Amino acid sequence: MARVRYGARTEAETAAARAASTRLPDIWSTGVVAVWESDPDVVAAVLPPPLKPTSRPLVRVNISKVELPGYPLGAGSFAVAAAHDGVEGWYPLVMPMTHERALIGGREVFGEPKKLGEVVVERDGPDVRAYFARHGIRFVEVRGTVDGVLPLPEPARKTDFYFKFLPAVDGSGFDADPVLVHCERNERLRGLERVTGEVVLRESPYAPVADLPVRRLLGITLGEKTGDQRGRVAERVDGRALLPYIHQRYDDPRQILDAPPEPSQGSARWS
Template sequence: MGYRRTPEELAAVRATLADVEFVGGESLSVDFLTRPDVVRDILPAELDPGAEPRVTVQVSRWRSSCVGDFAASAVYVSASHRGVAGDYVLTMWMDDDVPLLFGRDLYGEPKKIGTSTLWRNDGHMTGALERHGTRLVEIEADLGPDRGPTEVVGRNFNVKYELCPGGDALAGPPTLMMAEFAQRTTLVRKGPAVLRLTGTVHDPLDDLEVLELRDAVYVETGMKATCVPLGPMDPDAFLPLALGRSDHWPALATAHLPG
C-alpha cells in the first residue's frame, strides 16, 4: 500500500466505488417553503425550480461501504432537469475529511467540515449542526408512531468544477451531475417541528426565508448510491455560485500586507 496504487489495488478501488452503499442511517429532516425568487437565485441556470419552492434541511448519521462511519448535515432545494425531478444540493457538512473528499471529488457535492449530532428522548428528537463555534442548524421534533417501511429513489443534482488559481474564473466548463439513491427505509416517524437557522458570512443560512414550515420526518434507512454526469454548464454563469459554495476568503484574512 503506497502512493502509487498497484493493479490489484486499482481493481479493489473500482470494485468498491462500483457498489457504494450507506447503511444504518438515521435522518431527521424538515421541509419548508421559501420565496420563488430565492430558489431561482440559488439554483444554477441549467436547473429549473421544482413544483414548489421547497427547501429541505437534514441532520443524519451513517455507516458505509466506502468512507467509514460519519455524521452529516445538508440543505437541499427542489429542482428539476429536463423534466426529471430531484433536489439541488445547496450545501453539506461532514464530520470527517474522508466522506468530504469522496462526495466532493466523485459526485461534486458542496461539502465542508462541521459537527452534526442527533439526540432522541422517546418521541422527542433534536438534530443540530455546529461549525466554527456557531450552531447553524437546530431541528426539534415531536415524533408520532412508525408509519412502516418504504422504498424510494431519491435524486440529487451537484456540480463538479475547478476554480482557476486567482478565483476569477473556472478552469473550463463545470459538469452537472446527478446522483441516485435507492433507499430502503425500515422506520418512518413524523411530527411537528421547530427549525432554527443561523447565518454567518461563510454559511448564510439566514438568507433562506422560511414562509411555511412542515412536519419533521425521522427515518431509519439504508441506500445504494450511483452517480452520472448530465453535461457541461456555462462556466461564467456558475462562477458566483461556485464561489458561494466555499467560505468567504476575504473574511479569513489574519495577516495584512503593508502598502
C-alpha cells in the first residue's frame, strides 16, 4: 500500500520533526513598534486575574514583516503592560497574522490570541506606514518619518502572558482548567531607527482597541530583530474568574451590540 499521509507517523519520524524544529535558522523581521501611556483604569479593566497592572499603564503595538523561508508573514501584537508573580511583561489583546500556519500553532500551543488579518509594513524613503486591518477596518495605524539611527540595545528577554483554554463542548465554561502561560522571548536587533509620527486607533466592534487611547506617546521605532521563544505553564487559573474575559479571543457577535464611542472619540491621533 502506498504511504497514507494522514496515517500515523512512526516514532522516528516524530522525533526527526521535533529535532528539525530546534535547528531553525535565525528568522529576521522588520517591524514598527509604538509605545504609549493610556488610561490606567482601562488597562486594569482588560487584565484577567491573576494578572495585575504595572506601575505605568503602557500599551505597545508591534507591526512586523517576517522573512520566513518560502513566504513572508505579516505578524503583529497589540498588548498592555501586566505583571504576574513578580514578573513584568505584556498581555496581548489581539495578534493579527496573515497566514493560518502561524495562527494555529500559536493558539493551540501557547494560547496566543491570534486572528487572521491584514498586517502591512511599508517604507518609502524616510516615510513609514504600518497597520492592522480586519473586516475591512484598519483599526490600528502607525505612520511617520524616520529621523535618526538609534544605538542597538543589548539582547533582552521579554515575557508575554497568555491564557490557554478549551471552551466546553456544551457551551458552558471550559472542558478543563485554563492555564496561564509565561512565554519568554530572547530578542536581539541588528538595526534600529527613530520614527517621528502618530498612532491612529479606529473604532472596530471586533477589535475595540480604541478603548485604550494614547494619552502620551513615548516613542515609535523601526527595527530589524530576531529571537526565540519558550513557554511554560505558570499556574492553573480559576475558570470562573477567566470566563468573563474569553470574548477577547473571538469575534463575539454580541460585541456589536455594545454602544460605540461618540463620533469624536471613534478615531484618536497622537504625535
